[in-house]
Amino acid sequence: MSDVPDFTLIPAEGGDTLVLTGAMVVSRVGPLDMRLRAIATPLAQIDLAGVTTIDTVGAWLCCRLSRDTGAAIINADDVAQRLIKALQAVDDGVTDEPVQALPTWLRVPSEVGDAVVGMGHGTIGVLGFIGQIVMASGSMIRHPGRIRARALVHQMELVGVNALGIIGLMSFLVGIVIAQQGAVELRQFGAEVYTVNLVGRLTLRELGILMTAIMVAGRSGSAFAAEIGTMKLTEEVDAMRTIGVSPMEALVLPRVFATVLMMPLLGVYAALMGIIGGAFLAQLTLGIPFISFIARIRTVVPVYDVWVGLIKGPVFGLIVALAGCYQGMQVESNAEEVGKRTTAAVVMAIFTVIVLDAFFAVFFSEVNWG
Incomplete structure (x- = not known):
């Protein structure tokens, strides 16, 4: 046949x-x-x-x-x-009957309710993730030999050293923009000299660390989510658990510690580059010598402005690293999920950083640091 x-x-x-x-x-x-x-x-x-x-x-x-x-x-x-x-x-089990859509007056509240429930589940998930980090950190403190120094140094290089170029250029240009726009407005009152105050306080207190956090969120936070998400997708994380290696200790903690340690340093670096950019424009357009601009910064900028930026740095670094690692660990099914979680990590980090920056501004004003 x-x-x-x-x-x-x-x-x-x-x-x-x-x-x-x-x-x-x-x-x-x-x-x-x-x-x-x-x-x-x-x-x-x-x-x-x-x-x-x-x-x-x-x-x-x-x-x-x-x-x-x-x-x-x-x-x-x-x-x-x-x-x-x-x-x-x-x-x-397959039906060709079309699904009846809810009317608008019911669909909108339903979607809002789903969003609120989703936010609640997300908040619980983030709190649980923070708890896992705390427990893993405590375990590493009790057993210092489990600290992955090489992974930590490698992440510090990726987060900090490799970001110096883009952050320096961005801050330099932001300093130029602040000085130029400030000089235009202050010239109306014959107070161009106060451009020094404007550039110094804004960069050291607010924009230096804020712009750095946003840049690190887009650069390193997204990388954390994509790297860990891809490892989840290829079951490398499950393989690590199988052989007795904690993913929190091997993947999450080095990235969190590196970002927390490097963010204040990057913030100070960004602030200095912003001041240099402002001084450069002041010498070109306002006739203020570069050295005089830098020297005047020391007299017009209070020391607590520097401390405000340094205090914000570790908090912003923690937020960026948490967002990236948490979203990466939530990847489950397919490659599309990696892209969605990476985007969510950047949005989550930037939104939280801006909200916390507003909180810090009010808080430091209340304690007379503003």
């Missing part, structure tokens, strides 16, 4: 009998499928006695033909019966 699939039609009063022969497998049924679709006569039965081999595609073809014509499938062997029953069970 040939393995090439074919069919014959046996006429009968109640409808023709379709007799299938050959191998009903995916590599052979393509031409047969086109011929079967062209059958115009009514069918009563589909006879599989002559089928030598059948796979899921062949069984699906028989099920589709039976569903479309109402013909009964007969003389199927055990393999064909199991495949056909499985496919029919799937078809029985």
